[in-house]
Amino acid sequence: MGEESDPHVREVANRVSSRRPLVILDAAGIQRIPFAVTAARLAVETVNGHGIAHLQDTHRGWIRRPAPADWNAGLKLGGKQAAVQGAWRALLVALLHNPACRWLTPLDALLAAENKIVQCRAAVRAGIEVPPITVTNDASEVSALPGQLVAKPLGPPQYWLDNGDPRIVFAAPVDAHDPSVAGLLAGAPFILQERVTAIRHLRVVTVGDEAWAFHIPAEGLPLDLRRSAAAHTSWQPLKAPDVEQKAVGLSAAMSIRYSSQDWIETANGVCFIDVNPGGQWLFLPDPEASQISAALAHWLQG
Known part of the structure; x- marks a missing residue:
């Protein structure tokens, strides 16, 4: 499960025998191919000439990346497009919980x-x-930590500005005794790890x-x-x-x-x-x- 343009997905796909049906999907790509899902079966178009594959319990799957990295970039919460993508995401979750497929790593894990x-x-x-790690917004907890720490984002490390430019939140050194640290941590939970x-x-x-x-x-x-x-x-x-x-x-x-x-x-x-x-x-x-x-x-x- 991943983008067809992802070089890691293509590298593995090229090594899979052409005698087996191969399906490459993600939340964006599934919108462009024929599929049919019922409570009992899943049929989806293959990428290696096998037509429509009916996935049975003999099939295996690998979840590389369920959706493009910028899948939600620029979406307005509660807007129409957010609802549309939410519907595609719901379909994808159903496919990833397909009991007829054995996943390399199951979605929940x-x-x-x-x-x-x-x-x-x-x-x-x-x-x-x-x-040792700590996640807190309590100033007294922060000041009790060893002096030299590393701050890491607990959530996604990447986000997009309003103009579409991507940004990455890198791990950064932190001094636990700097009084400004506690105020910064109140904005979002960060991991503080002993350096x-x-x-x-x-x-x-x-x-x-x-x-x-x-x-x-x-x-x-x-x-x-x-x-x-x-x-x-x-x-x-x-x-x-x-x-x-x-x-x-x-x-x-x-x-x-x-x-x-x-x-x-x-x-x-x-x-x-x-x-x-x-x-x-x-x-x-x-x-x-x-x-x-x-x-x-x-x-x-x-």
Whole structure:
């Protein structure tokens, strides 16, 4: 489930056998293809020459991204277009809860896994080291925290201005003893996480019970790796069976069969930072990136 133009979706789709019907959908794309949904069946047009596919319990599905990133940009709450898109979203939710399809990661587990509080709670329960987090608008709670913190958005990290320009909310350093911090947190809930000194950053991608680890030195990189072009091109494979095993265990605990996880190595060991249940992997080096794509396609083919 994702946009046909998404290179990650296309990469996996190209590896799926042409002998099996292949359907690529998202909340925008479903408006452009024939479909029929009843209480007992789902029929939808394929993208690889199989005509109309009737999805049965032998089919498998992967939810990469249910809707375009700008799906709700510029919508007026309560307006006509919001109601129209709400109807398409309701149809999509029905398709994603189709009991006749086995999902790589079910929708409910995917949505829960996108919540950073849920992620950290699952990691702590699994015995994985996590820098302490707090979400609060209480000034006394903030002042009691260690001085050096990282503030992260609890909600979506991206939004659009009225003119359509996109904006990203990056993780940022925060001084807990700065009196202005409590006032800023009253506007929206943010995660305050104890800041740790990284020696290197780790990216661990999991598909089922398989995992691939990568690393990049932390020296010279910004706090939020998305700010650095080098952070998208400098990753190297890493043999880290202990971290890989923990990453697979965490994915299983959260019922997500695909994940892209961020970990940090410090002078005291490794700690978990966060997980993206639909994250990217094509920027990682080959042959490992191709192995990840192949593992996803292999699972979809059953």
